[in-house]
Amino acid sequence: MSRVAYVNGRFVPQRGAAINVEDRGFQFADGVYEVWAVQDGVLLDEDGHFTRLARSLRELAIERPMSDAALRRAAFETLRRNRVRTGLLYLQITRGVAPRDHAFPRPGVRPTVVMTAKGLKLEDSDARAAKGVAVITLPETRWARCDIKSVSLLPNVLAKQAARAAGAYEAWFVDADGLVTEGSSSNAWIVTADGVLVTRPLTANILAGVTRAHLLRCAELLQLRVEERAFTPAEAKASREAFISSASSHAMPVVRIDDAVIGDGRPGPVAQALRRTYLETT
């Protein structure tokens, strides 16, 4: 079945879908995005992602292109037309089309809205989670507003590619203080030797993961001890467990960081319990 994209109010064959060459998303990466996991036709953490989208738009002073209700209707229609019951929904909003000039265009330029949907098999993600993934660490190279889910992702792209080249699944950025910030497209977690779940607190240098927030609620259900604090790669390598979280990976166990094997080299019980609980509480 050929895929269908939503582009500015119209559903068009994805293969031919296009935006203007002067779209500010293309010219300046002047736009924001969201990714929802879709399961059995439901958008996981639907409201959390819409709330963060509204915040990203506000922080960049990009006009809201349409009401939340209209965006949601278009999102479900995108899923329906692509017959996606399980997979991912992608939404991008840019500042719109205007003659190239770094400063904002005149008021009234309409933001560009694009949505696509992709079917994925949960079993593939489950199979990956059953083995666990490898992570590499790299110096932080991103800007100071990683809390905004901007489409300006070049450092993330380069980091992910470095991970792939090293045979790893994800790259963790390490800041100038020697502390892990987050992954190139995920949040970072460890479970210390004495069983405490640790993840970095929300500041401007990481994305407030919607999955992260959901997993913190799962941790409460599971009565885990939680500390929101930063950790070093050395602490992570000596930890009992590690994992990453994102809409596309849920909670994904990490079994190797650089050359260090984590725990006994297999996915740990806390990461697995959180992954199960996350999928059961959506």
Ligand code: PDD
């Ligand atoms: N990535 N940190 C970064 C840098 C991310 O890009 C993402 C998500 C996360 C996790 O956020 P959430 O749990 O809300 O998905 C953290 C998405 C999935 C992506 O870029 O495809």
